[in-house]
Amino acid sequence: MTIIDSRPVLEESASESLHCGRKQLKHLDRIARKPPVDIEFQDLVYSIPDSKVKGGWRQLLKSVNGTFRSGELTAIIGPSGAGKSTLLNVLAGYVTAGVKGSIKINKKPRQMRIFHMLSSYIMQEDLVQPRLSVRESMVVAANLKLGSSIDKKDKQAVVDEVLSLLGLQNCVDTRTEHLSGGQRKRLAIALELVNNPPVIFLDEPTTGLDNVSIKQCMELLQKITRQGRTVICTIHQPPASLFQNFDQVYVMANGFCVFNGSPSRLVPYMSLSNCICPPTSTPADFIIEVIQSNPENIDIFQNQIQNGKCNLRNEDKTEPVVQQNHKIYEIYQDTTQAGITPQDIIFPSSCWTQFVILITRMFLQTRRNSSALYIQFFHHLLSGLLVGGIYFGAGDTASQTMSVFKFCILINVFIMYTYVMSPVLIIPTELCPMKREYFNRWYSLRAYFFAMSLVNIPIMIINLLMFLTIVYTMSYQPLELYRFFWFCTVSLTLAICSQGLGLAIGSTFEILNGSVVAPHILAVLLAFAVYGMGYGARVEPVMKVLMSTSYMRYGLVGVTSVIFNKRSPLECDDFYCHYRNPELLMAEMGMPDSNPQHQFYCLLIPLVVFRLLSYLALRYRMTSELRYKIVHYAAKIVKQKET
Ligand SMILES: Nc1ncnc2c1ncn2[C@@H]1O[C@H](COP(=O)(O)OP(=O)(O)OP(=O)(O)O)[C@@H](O)[C@H]1O
CATH class of the missing domain: 3.40.50.300 (P-loop containing nucleotide triphosphate hydrolases)
Structure with missing residues (x-):
């Protein structure tokens, strides 16, 4: 076997690229x-901890x-x-x-x-x-990684330099999902080269x-x-x-x-x-x-x-x-x-700048995902028409009071499942590219978390208001501004709570586990929410505590009280209408004297708790040390129990 020493050849070609590279990267070298x-x-x-190995490691x-x-x-x-x-x-x-x-x-x-x-x-x-196109991805990377002290023109020059160094100048307007494997790899390198x-x-x-x-x-x-x-x-x-x-x-x-x-x-x-x-x-x-x-x-x-x-x-x-x-x-x-400062060492741009760049990028990505937008729109429209059709005209008839109560349960179930399951299925896929960016210190977790939490709220408001208007009017609920306002406010708060729960589950679990865990949690919350309805005030104190842990109960009581509170007796088109006065139904369902404002304030607690949990879950997912410590202590406890 002969040994081929390629160093002279290597150095010759290297010096060529070196010359070319130095010339090309003059902006990058100057500003970073x-x-x-x-x-x-x-x-x-x-x-790593391993109980099967002697010594446990x-x-x-x-x-x-x-x-x-x-x-x-x-x-x-x-x-x-x-x-x-x-x-x-x-x-x-x-x-x-x-x-x-x-x-x-x-x-x-x-x-x-x-x-x-x-x-x-x-x-x-x-x-x-x-x-995002190649150029857009590079501009976001430059804005985040080069900080606001460097002006737009210089950032643009750096982006152009890096793109030409990596041979990506011919596909600057190509969307990243349409790039070839080699181009995607080069883009991944280019994104990290901007600083x-x-x-x-x-x-x-x-x-x-x-x-x-x-x-x-x-x-x-x-x-x-x-x-x-x-x-x-x-x-x-x-x-x-x-x-x-x-x-x-x-x-x-x-x-x-x-x-x-x-x-x-x-x-x-x-x-x-x-x-x-x-x-x-x-x-x-x-x-x-x-x-x-x-x-x-x-x-x-x-x-x-x-x-x-x-x-x-x-x-x-x-x-x-x-x-x-x-x-x-x-x-x-x-x-x-x-x-x-230590902050500069960690991130080149301020937390607010990171948030603005990230939320702008997320808006653009959401806007371009037209199929998802259409699915959400038609899901709300068709569900609204379906629910409105089922309970058509039920709102002002005394014989239908119980149906209207079921209508309130249905609205709550719709909101819970829709807004919990979407993040459970979407967040794990979004976290994959985010992991690389976060590890390479493009931005702080706080900035990403706030952007991720807020980006879908406007679309949620538009779709949900459409759904709520359809079901409210088709089911002939009282046309009073005060009632409609609180009907929408309580429902929207419930949706934001549900989204928070979905974010927490989606940040903790992969899609497969998350899509199993989420319906289980929702089933329990649903059971606690409707427990004791029909028993009047005879609910056991332990169950009262458990029921208070279900945020859906606040939503349900809130929506029901919006519709039934302070109503004059309804028109009865039957021989006898037991719930002609809807407040009687409220009392029998264990929610007498409740009002939507109080339920709205109660909903603010899970709203904050779920967001906090999802932030912690994200931190757990992104920090190997935290995960390692938890696994390590869990293994220790299991081992102690075994001995
Ligand atoms: N977190 C972990 N838990 C348990 N085992 C692990 C973990 N990470 C790595 N290993 C094990 O450590 C060994 C080395 O893994 P590593 O991924 O570094 O291999 P590699 O040389 O990169 O392999 P490949 O070329 O197939 O990617 C493997 O036996 C792997 O199963």
């Missing part, structure tokens, strides 16, 4: 200049070591389940709980707040926001791409690396033609490092352990094959490379131009000396 960053890790261990990373330098493209390779993504998650700070060992940035311990400002993580699922991060992590950037797209993607990574960035990517098995293009290869197996160095050093390294790479195999495929065919080789290689402490680098590597031109300064000093 960042220092070069080296990442060094020692004795890195990552464990399973190590996914086993004291691995290494250094990833600026201006170098590093590939973390290895067989499936080797721990590549885990290492990337730990280095990027995506996972922090359960991590031991040291991670240093430019020889200083990593401070997550600052490191987040310097790094971007492009996840395997290259999920980008739907229903010029010196460190870029990419999880499996070539997965799902054809050979041409893989080649383009690799060339692109080389290009952005040559501009002085530290680019680290995981890759399952790199194609033979591209393997030598990496500056450093970090091979993992079973949580250990089994090779660390320049690609051209891999074959001689393996031959030291009598593993001779046949000419028909590529070095990357061969080491994976050797490890998988005999797991004992993992120990041999791991000892040989001292679990990553040794780095078999080609010393002839030239430093990237950026590093030569830049004075290497300490990033920590840099950020503190510049008078940057």
Whole structure:
């Protein structure tokens, strides 16, 4: 097996792209200049709780070591389940709980707040926001990531520069859902490049791409690396033609490092352990094959490379131009000396600006989702006509008083199911692209949460008012402004409460679990809401407490009292009408002397509680540490009970 050292070729092409890249990125470099960053890790261990393993902890990373330098493209390779993504998650700070060992940035311990400002993580699922064009997505990213101190013209220049660097200038007006796999991947990279991060992590950037797209993607990574960035990517098995293009290869197996160095050093390294790479195999495929065919080789290689402490680098590597031109300064000093506040370190734009940008983007996406808008409109219109048809003319007839009460229950059930289930089904899909943006510190959770909570309210008001007007008039309810106002107010508040409950469930569970959990919760709330109706005041105190936990009860009592309170006796068209005076029905249903204003105030409590719960659920979903702690304590409790 001959060893091909491609460095001269690589450097020639690299210097070309470098020249081109420097010229192209003059705006980006001017407005978002960042220092070069080296990442060094020692004795890195990552464990997860696992009751099946002795000691209760399973190590996914086993004291691995290494250094990833600026201006170098590093590939973390290895067989499936080797721990590549885990290492990337730990280095990027995506996972922090359960991590031991040291991670240093430019020889200083990593401070997550600052490191987040310097790094971007492009996840395997290259999920980008739907229903936006490439340019619109880039403008949103620039507005959020570059802050309001940089003017519109400069942001536009940066967007143009990055788009042309990534070869996306021909599809600037294409909607993201119509992009090809390769274009989507490049857009995911472009979105993270707008603030010029010196460190870029990419999880499996070539997965799902054809050979041409893989080649383009690799060339692109080389290009952005040559501009002085530290680019680290995981890759399952790199194609033979591209393997030598990496500056450093970090091979993992079973949580250990089994090779660390320049690609051209891999074959001689393996031959030291009598593993001779046949000419028909590529070095990357061969080491994976050797490890998988005999797991004992993992120990041999791991000892040989001292679990990553040794780095078999080609010393002839030239430093990237950026590093030569830049004075290497300490990033920590840099950020503190510049008078940057902790808030600036976390987010470049204020919370209000983030909220405005996010809600504008969400409005645009909602407006463009015309099929969903039509479905919602026709759902309300047809349901209104159906309910109105069923109870047509019932409102002013004494013999129909009980039917009108059922009409009130039906209105409440309609509102609850409609507004709980929509977020349960929609939110989990929206959270996927949001996770990447939030982790890369585009915005705060608070800004996203408020935007997410408020964006659908106007459409809800329009549709619900249409529904309520139809059912109210078709069922001949009293045409009094006061009653109609409170009928709409209580119903709208009930809808906002239900949406809050839906947001809480949708933020906690995936679609499948959420769509099981939500109807179960609604069934219980419904049961508590109607419990004891017909018993008059004879409801047990315990049940009274449970009934008060159902927000639907407030809605039901509120709507019923709007319709029945203070009504003069109704016209009876039968021989005898028991509920000619509707207040008698109110008393028998256990809601005498109730008024809509009081129920409205009661509804404000669950309204706030559900929003708070959904914020906490979102936080739980987005913070791996919180999740880890809860799982850890739960496992501890279970273990204590077992012993
Ligand atoms: N949160 C977790 N809980 C339990 N096991 C986990 C968790 N995360 C990772 N693992 C396990 O750790 C090991 C390494 O996973 P990792 O995703 O890092 O592998 P990988 O090398 O990236 O594999 P692939 O190339 O298939 O993506 C696997 O055995 C995986 O099942």
